[in-house]
Amino acid sequence: MPGSIRDRVAILGMGCTRFGERWDASAADLLVDSAYKAFEDAGIGPEEIQAAWLGTTTGSTGMVLSEPLRLPYLPITRCENACATASDAFRNACYAVAAGIYDMVLAIGVDKFKDSGISGLGDGGSPGPSHAMVAESTPPRQFAMLATTYFNRYGLSYEEGKHMIGRVSWKSHQNGVRNKNAHFQQPVDLDTIINAPMVAWPLGLYDCCGVSDGSAAAIITTPEIAKARKKDPVFVKALQIAMAPRDGNFNTNFDFLHVEATVRAAERAYEEAGIKNPREEISMAEVHDCFSITEAVTMEDLRFSPRGKVRDDIENGFFDLDGKLPVQVDGGLKCFGHPIGASGLRMLYEMYLQLQGRADELLNPGYPSRQLPNPKLGLTHNLGGSPDGCAIFVGIVGLEGA
Amino acid sequence: MAGIVSYGAYVPYYRLPRAVIADMWGGRGRGEKAVAGFDEDPITMSVAAGLDCLKGIDPRTVDALFLATTCSPYKERQNATIAATALDIKRNARNADFANCLRAGTSALMSADDAIKAGSLGQVLVTAADMRLGGAAGEDEQAFGDGAAAILFGHDNVAVEIEGSYTISEDLADYWRAQDDTFVRHWEDRFGREEGYMKIPQEAANGVLKKLGLELKDIAKVCLTGANARTHAALCRKMKLTPEQTQDTYLDNIGNTGTAQSLMMLVGALEEAKPGDRILLISWGNGSDAIVFKVTDQIENIKNKRGIKGHLQIKKILNSYGRYLRWREMVSMAPPARPPAGAASMSAQWREHATALPLYGVKCKKCGTPQLYLSHSSTRAHVCLECHAKDEFEPYRFADKQGTVTSFSHDFLAGGIDPPTTAAVIDFDGGGRGQFNMVDREQDECKVGMKVEMTFRKMRYTLGAHTYFWKCKPVRD
Structure with missing residues (x-):
């Protein structure tokens, strides 16, 4: 690899809105909210921002950001990369600082879906013949195929498979209930999860994340400035994107048991961050749990679990808040919903808070702490598209020296 | 020699028991009717029958597709060319639609045979498909069924020759559908029966037999089409057909398949035919076509099809009248909670x-990998999935x-x-x-x-x- 981002940029501050069905808020309202929370956290004013990267799947141009924030003629790039949109905005902002062009930039993501009048996303396609050929496909259908194949390959009965993926969602709800920024803040028992109405067989309602509104933002600067202004800045260790050539529906080698693009992005990220054994070295992760099976398979793709063995780790609580490698510490997409353009930065926000020991700033009153003991490295992962073809982001952040 | 060189048929998978309809509207229902799926129409059923018929035959050797139906999805757009392209029949084929009359199937048969005999076309595929809709609670809802048949005409290894035909054309409008009608209209049924069906088919049959110097006893099987079992039986009695001579109409287990009925009955007869047999096919609709076929010893070589017999076995009972109504868009459904799909271009x-x-994909000429490139933006592969060679493909179906x-x-x-x-x-x-x-x-x-x-x-x-x-x-x- 010709260069590495490891420890070349730092996060000075972050902000995140409450996620959910924000009937009360427009995209502009959400952007202003997360941006000003990030400014306050970083201890800067908007006038210090030199450039910005905006992630959104529903807006167009950087004016979506410059207009509500009244940013005066700044260079702003609007970025879109499906569910990796926010993370890719962050990645590009980091590169600009690492390149020495700027030393104080904003990466921000937003999406406002709950004005569409429907649950879930649309079919996402544009007119055309091939679109007509794969007519009216839905995300749950595409991800359900991972479950069909996984259950079949590893000899799981329907009940065993449903229990495994149900346990994934159960765990996230256990975490989300403690988070006052989450969309869904109720615990859900495993029987309810397993027996919920079918959305796309074998995925039921609670195997699917919701669609919501939200925004999250990060201020990125140089390590020198960060250390001068903050006692505990968070450093970027790795930023990797991998774009699949949509091989799943074309190529018979694609096994629908794993997502190759995640493997590729993760291995490059581990190399960039100097990580040999992620199961031991990564303290915590926020991964793309658009569907419960996605999270399960991602655990193997990230080498958190051995290939074909994730069921043991899930059922044994390895990824629970008190497990060896907590995943979806904030509740994940399962509890936050998925405003696509914001999700990657929302995940990063949780890693950032945990690394600074501040996770309980968002604790729901009366609930036990969400703060992990001394995390060193946090990983975030996004999967944009569907298993057969997707945009993958894997990023790692950590404390200085980690 | 010229004549039939292959045959095929298609009966949709789902069969609606008439008792299920009767449960809804009262009365008694016997037997079942074949119902096309929500995504089938005469074009897709023609393709299905055509695939059965062209099994083992290179579709590129077919010079025309004649498609007969009274249920065209279009007033202007050729059904035959959509079906022919799906069947991979060549671009310079002389395709044509035969329409608007329940005799359209036999009209297409005779036109195909004439074109072959005249030498202007080498092989012609004829398909007939219908899926007429009966209004809820009416007799036609019980009677009408969906299906298709396909007959290939050519010169080589002819299994069935057409010896002769005779047509009566008469504007006796016992059934009709106006341009904007969803359902078939009828005149009083006694009129159609007494002045039409009980007279004209027999007149056409006598015409062709006389022309060929034959008598009914020379005919092994008579495929006499008919809209209902009672009048069909009455005409068979009047014509003094023996039970052995009488070909099943499939009214009981498929339904009245309109334009397709005559060709489906012909396929059914051919499935049981022996070399030397003569078959008389009589259609009915604003007149009658009567056609005499003679079976050759090639017949045994073309029986490897699903045909009628095979398709009758491949079935699923549809026990939901509601689902049938929904397929036919006969009820107003709650609007979907999904955004409307984008328009096709x-x-x-x-x-x-x-x-x-x-359904052509490509095969890489360098590494031999077949590939179907079904992306959202294009279906034209440029770079090989396997070896990444650029634009080194041959077509692969x-x-x-x-x-x-x-x-x-x-x-x-x-x-x-x-x-x-x-x-x-x-x-x-x-x-x-x-x-x-x-x-x-x-x-x-x-x-x-x-x-x-x-x-x-x-x-x-x-x-x-x-x-x-x-x-x-x-x-x-």
């Missing part, structure tokens, strides 16, 4: 014809390949006319993969590793036009 559809209709299910899901969110939508990723025998919707399947029979075959179906309806594409269905024989 005619220009893009045309550009991608090679994939959309005959997938429609005639079977496949194995690699993964699937039953999608309850997508909505549509017949939820859930089953989507499956299938690996084709011989290589190549694609994701397709699966139809004519039971949810609980779907398994990783199950065998499927391709079936041509409607995909969506926008701007007054259908788009068509291939789906997969379980192999059932």
Whole structure:
């Protein structure tokens, strides 16, 4: 690899809105909210921002950001990369600082879906013949195929498979209930999860994340400035994107048991961050749990679990808040919903808070702490598209020296 | 020599017991009727029958497709060319639609035979398909069924010759559908029976027999079409046909298939025919065509089809009248909680014809990998999936390949006319993969590793036009 981002940029501050069905808020309202929370956290004013990267799947141009924030003629790039949109905005902002062009930039993501009048996303396609050929496909259908194949390959009965993926969602709800920024803040028992109405067989309602509104933002600067202004800045260790050539529906080698693009992005990220054994070295992760099976398979793709063995780790609580490698510490997409353009930065926000020991700033009153003991490295992962073809982001952040 | 060189048929998978209709509206129902799926029409059923007929035959050797139906989805747009392209019949084929009359099927047969005998065409495929809709609670709802047949005419290894034909054309309007009618209108049935059906078919039959110097006793099988069992039996008695001579109308187990009935009965007769047999086919609709066929010793060589007999075995009882009404859009459904699908683009559809209709992919000339490039933006592969060679492909057809299910899901969110939508990723025998919707399947029979075959179906309806594409269905024989 010709260069590495490891420890070349730092996060000075972050902000995140409450996620959910924000009937009360427009995209502009959400952007202003997360941006000003990030400014306050970083201890800067908007006038210090030199450039910005905006992630959104529903807006167009950087004016979506410059207009509500009244940013005066700044260079702003609007970025879109499906569910990796926010993370890719962050990645590009980091590169600009690492390149020495700027030393104080904003990466921000937003999406406002709950004005569409429907649950879930649309079919996402544009007119055309091939679109007509794969007519009216839905995300749950595409991800359900991972479950069909996984259950079949590893000899799981329907009940065993449903229990495994149900346990994934159960765990996230256990975490989300403690988070006052989450969309869904109720615990859900495993029987309810397993027996919920079918959305796309074998995925039921609670195997699917919701669609919501939200925004999250990060201020990125140089390590020198960060250390001068903050006692505990968070450093970027790795930023990797991998774009699949949509091989799943074309190529018979694609096994629908794993997502190759995640493997590729993760291995490059581990190399960039100097990580040999992620199961031991990564303290915590926020991964793309658009569907419960996605999270399960991602655990193997990230080498958190051995290939074909994730069921043991899930059922044994390895990824629970008190497990060896907590995943979806904030509740994940399962509890936050998925405003696509914001999700990657929302995940990063949780890693950032945990690394600074501040996770309980968002604790729901009366609930036990969400703060992990001394995390060193946090990983975030996004999967944009569907298993057969997707945009993958894997990023790692950590404390200085980690 | 010229004549029939192959035959095939198609009966839709679902059969609606007439008792299920009677449960809704009262009365008694006996037998069952074949009902086309929500995504089938006379074009797709013609393709299905055509695939059966062209089994083992290179479709590129066919010089024309004559498609007969009274249920064209269009007033202006050729059905035959959509079906011919899906069947991979060549571009310079002399395709034509035969329409507007229940005799259209036999008109197409005679036209095909004439063109072959005249030497102007080498091989002609004739298909007849219908799916007339009966209004709820009416007699036609009980009577009408859906189906198709296909007959290939040519010169080589002729299995059935046409010895002669005789036509009576008479504007006796016992049944009609005006341009904007959904349902068939009738004059008082006694008029049609007494002045029409009980006289004219027999007159046509006598005409052809006299012309050929034959008598009814020389005929092994009479395929006398008919709209209902009682009048059909009455005419058989009047013509003094023996039970052995009388070909099944399939009114009881398929229904009255309109234009397709005569050709489906002919296929049924050919399935049982012996060399030397003579068959008399008599259609009915604003007159009659009577055609005498003579079977040659080649007949045994073309019986490897599903035909009528095979398709009658491949069936699923549809025990829901509501589901039938929904398929036929006879009830107003609650609006879907999904955004409307984007409109199809005619220009893009045309550009991608090679994939959309005959289901061509490509095979890499460098590494030999078959590949079906079904992306959202294009179906034209440029760079090989396997060896990355650029634009080194030859055409490779997938429609005639079977496949194995690699993964699937039953999608309850997508909505549509017949939820859930089953989507499956299938690996084709011989290589190549694609994701397709699966139809004519039971949810609980779907398994990783199950065998499927391709079936041509409607995909969506926008701007007054259908788009068509291939789906997969379980192999059932």
